Amino acid sequence: MAVASSSAMENIVTVSQQKQFTATVLGLPRVGPRRELKRATEAYWAGTIDAQALHTAARELRRTQLAELRAAGLDSIPVGTFSYYDQMLDTAVLLGALPPRVADIADPLDRYFAAARGTETVEPLEMTKWFDTNYHYLVPEIGPDTTFSLHPEKPLDELQEAVELGAPARPVVIGPLTFLKLAKSADGSALTRLPELVALYRELLRRLANAGAEWVQIDEPILVTDLTAAEMDLVHSAYTELSAGGDRPAILVATYFGHPDAALAAVADTEIEGIALDFTSGTDPSALAHVPVLANKLVVAGVVDGRNVWRTDLDLAVSTLGELSRVAAHVAVSSSCSLLHVPYTLTAEARLDEQLRSWLAFGAEKVAEVNVLARGLRAGPESIDTALAAARAALAARRSDPRLHDPQVRAKVAALKPEAFRRAPAEQRRELQRERLQLPTLPTTTIGSYPQTSAIRLARAARRTGQIDEAEYIARMRAEIANTVALQEELGLDVLVHGEPERNDMVQYFAEQLEGFAATEQGWVQSYGTRCVRPPILFGDVTRRQPMTVEWIDYAQSLTDKPVKGMLTGPVTILAWSFVRDDQPLGESARQVALAIRDETVDLQSTGIRIIQVDEPALRELLPLRAVDRPAYLDWSVQSFRLATSGVSDATQIHTHLCYSEFGDVIDSIAGLDADVTSIEAARSHMEVLDDLNAAGFDLGVGPGVYDIHSPRVPSVEEVTASLREALKAVSAERLWVNPDCGLKTRSRTEVEPALRNMVAAAASVR
16 A cells, blocks of 8 residues: 655645644534434423523533544534534524525524424425435525525534634534525526625625634535536636635635535635545545645545545555645645544444454544544654554454455355346236235325334333343234234225334344344434434445344234235445445445345245335435436446345235435436335425426336325325325326325324324325
């Protein structure tokens, strides 16, 4: 592995300028290492604490984090990345761009949460994925009547908080281009409002400078996507204006998740002082030589991966920093993006295999890696010899571990034939399934999970601590399944589910039963709002030890004559919601996982299960940000799903589920999955996806969600009826299914039962 020469590193060390820094990260997690913010926020929603108590809990989390990062040696700390729900929603508040329907809610905090979650009378903002991550952001709505105005209290307050603690604070805000490009406008004209926002950002910069900010970070990840020439001109003009004049802090424009390519010159050819680049996503530092303006900029080098959990190859990072020293005036070490996307620390993971643990770095460990590399910048690479040697040893141990190369698994993948990826034509399958299932027109169902009650969580905890044995745990879960099946029959649903009480998470549950994966105890990562997940770690070749779901589904089916769906998670989603190995192509890992899921579908069918749902909510999520990279991804992702689902007979109905993404770019691939029925998020977007499906010639079964489960609102019969009639304008009754947007795990029974009752009544009315 190449290592930067001492002279190259010394070139960096000799450069100095007032207000420069060498060690930072681009953003921070905010839920707390043990989800303290989640608990406080949900307590506020439940009315058991007041707003002051919530603010106090949040302030303590921020203060603790600032103190830890300062003690760890960062000489520039991002502030303002804290959020009670989402940073895009915070930006909408900053710019006075909340939707008019929440304007009558007097309390600012309740108005904020109404926009995020909705109320009985207010619909929330739409939600979708943040670029190609599993983090969900709330989509701002920009209409012709939107009047922007500056409300800088949050960034100013959090800056002041940091200044009082003596932290070297750098306020962070979402940039105007990214905000407008990700917003929703009825006529698609949001970008025409850019001049208005630039004026507000100019004022914000002035206010932050007066409050003591030396640097401000403006996040523009939209620059790593495909922009038109006209949009590139807007980038240049916006930052020319923002960087003009002296009444502002130094500006760091942060890009991440890819390389800005041509947009780099557009933004760097202005008076901004710094730019952050992601060097963990394929960016070649030697390619920056064609951007001569970097010679007088600070380049914040994202050489520590902020999205995955593998230990950094420090030799490679040092080499990258050395190359950067030849094109940039100043270099700082950073994470590639916000640490929002990784767990807080490895110290909480006492049960992880020691060998695997030595290969990993969570948030705190990544901060330590940043500081090691920054020390190399300041004092030369010989000052970090011990750390370099330890990193080399860990990487070598990982490469040679036999769990990463299972000859049987690789032979099975290599032996696959074309027929393993296809079933009979859809029309032929449809007739067989219609005769076997005997379902009514507009069949009603749910997506899979039912509310995870306190009794379920207590049973899981008691089993984990040994207070109850496996037999007692199974008995309790069977009782929950029986109750869920009985409820669905009483409500009149046509296709039932077992409710998934035994599952902690739709990915982790399977990962814990597959060789090649490891699970964490406290590896929590925010998905949206107070929803946190513990992504498993895919470190080796994947095999299924034994059936994973068959006994639970078979038991549920024994309780009813109605069909019960087998519920599985698809290979793409298992990858997307895990920390994946980075030593082989994703498509190779997907085929290994697909073969394990395929074995499960065959076993479910053999017990008499007639419908099997293989969920792929993350299909759109992993779509590469650049169009040139998408065909290869869509090919292996679709093929992995088909491999997972093509082992069953044509009379077995395959369902899939997609949610919370903009689907226009993958419509053809949704059809390519060849699932007999596709349920899809549509409640917040008011059935818009159906027009895209029709335009693509989609003619399979479809269940557009008529009930938004990410909001506590209970939709009325009339509301669901209207949604179904809207759907029938685009989909024939013979193909239309009736279902919620997503699983019901995060909702309470008091919300779910009336909502489903109304959904069933609406379906009956429309029939």
